[in-house]
Amino acid sequence: MNVAGSATPLVRRLVSGDAKALARSISLVEAESPEGRAILKAVYPTTGRSLVVGITGPPGAGKSSLVSRMVAAWRRRGEKVGIIAVDPSSAFSGGAILGDRIRMQEHCLDAGVFIRSMATRGHFGGVSRACRDVVDLLDAAGFGIILIETVGVGQDEVEVVQVADLVLVVLPPGQGDDIQAIKAGILEIADLFVINKADREGADRLASELQAMLALSPDPQTARTPILKTVATTGEGVEELMAGVDRRRRRKENAAARREKERRRSRERFLELFREGLYRRARAACLKNSEVDAIAEDLARRKRDPYSAAEEVLGRVRFPVARRKAAANGKRR
């Protein structure tokens, strides 16, 4: 079967915005199949047109309700919206996630809205890569707005930020130790803070505490990060939020800054693929599972140490320029 030949009609349907072709393409990409890779290569030149908005914040902040409101606003403007829900959850706490998804029900029959969940567990260092691939597919399929929704304040969020053009951090008031809740490196990643459930007690206090923390930032742009208030359940403040996103969007679209960001991201993406490819090829070529098992056994018994074992196996791989250098050194001796 010719991969390129079989991918081409699918790519054509994908680029025309066919939802089934999009879903199929995402599945092929997630399965890391050669077809998936061929699709990514084919669509790459057409990408880079969408606005990618990351939405993060602690559980219970009301992110999904807010996303639902924002999607409705974009749909009224005629924008197609793709949503990637990055889901760090375990299999059997699925109830809560289901709850989140149900809130999105109103959009699930709308062909202008495409929702896809993405599990992150077991994908060490792979969240941003998997996200980027799906963003490219949505972008190629003509979704002008792509939302990436994540839960929590961990590594995943920092990775997702690398993919987004604009990051909204959603916080709920009245979680007791408000300052503590904000501590985990979330300040610098936000382009816009949204205090949702702003009709609850503590919203003003949270806003002023946040303001005070931002004011301490050495980076003037971080210090000026806007703080907005919304009540997603009633829609209060959503119009102002959309206006805020538009303002930030225009600023982000400053050509030089955008090109610089695009270059930095492209660099990271390429190096990630290079790193992953190296490991796969090396595993396939010179490190069998049986040897890994034997090494693990020796390490567990403290008969060898992991550093020496890694160095020994690494010694089997030869890199072209390194070889030339070694030859030159040999001549000099």
Add this chain to the structure above:
Amino acid sequence: MNVAGSATPLVRRLVSGDAKALARSISLVEAESPEGRAILKAVYPTTGRSLVVGITGPPGAGKSSLVSRMVAAWRRRGEKVGIIAVDPSSAFSGGAILGDRIRMQEHCLDAGVFIRSMATRGHFGGVSRACRDVVDLLDAAGFGIILIETVGVGQDEVEVVQVADLVLVVLPPGQGDDIQAIKAGILEIADLFVINKADREGADRLASELQAMLALSPDPQTARTPILKTVATTGEGVEELMAGVDRRRRRKENAAARREKERRRSRERFLELFREGLYRRARAACLKNSEVDAIAEDLARRKRDPYSAAEEVLGRVRFPVARRKAAANGKRR
């Protein structure tokens, strides 16, 4: 300078429990210096004796106060305790962390307690590795108990769990959407749940909700995970917690299970070092920064795609067994 020669007196002092030698060794290891690596190789055979306890939970759960209580209890038994605070925070939200550390002040003049903070930002996929290295050094220095304290419910926690023998998940009651706060894959990583601040409203409700969620687990061991209640500020429930840890410790020390876990971890650790080593050597040998910049520029302009670019550079690396296979294929043709 002979690395092994210069490391040996330091290693000797480290193994004798000298705190200055320990701090120096950690710095050398964190700087990824050859001396640091030599120390890790030298001490590896002596490691594997400590109990490594991971403590995680959302911000505001009172983890640091609880750790302080547990440390005091271990100290009364004459155990030396090493603490690794994995800190995902940004530079300028440092106030909150300082607060956490101040609570540990009572132990900071005690030579039987060693506290070290470890920043995680920028260490993609490297938290568990950095932790493991420091655990080995503490282990070699005779700390029988090693606590790893992390904040949040993200990737860092999942990684830290790979290093710990026993994981305590600390939860505070009354955070509104309790079920939501627990959703991020935290159920299976816990060996013991601790509801701290148990004198606050909602502690019983949280306990019964948690119980109900655990009961749904397909894994019978997860379903039986103990749930304890403490008030770290008064010390209430800490004795029961210590007894719970002792019980779990004895169960964990079941020889066959421990050996199996040790093998699995050794395997992961070796593969991590192998993967990282491959990338470093490949970067040094056949991928200059100037070429990476040129590729990034092409990608940003959509003149090339990242997949083809990565494959092209990967083609320069030759793996020995792959070459033999290629030769065999050649003969067959």
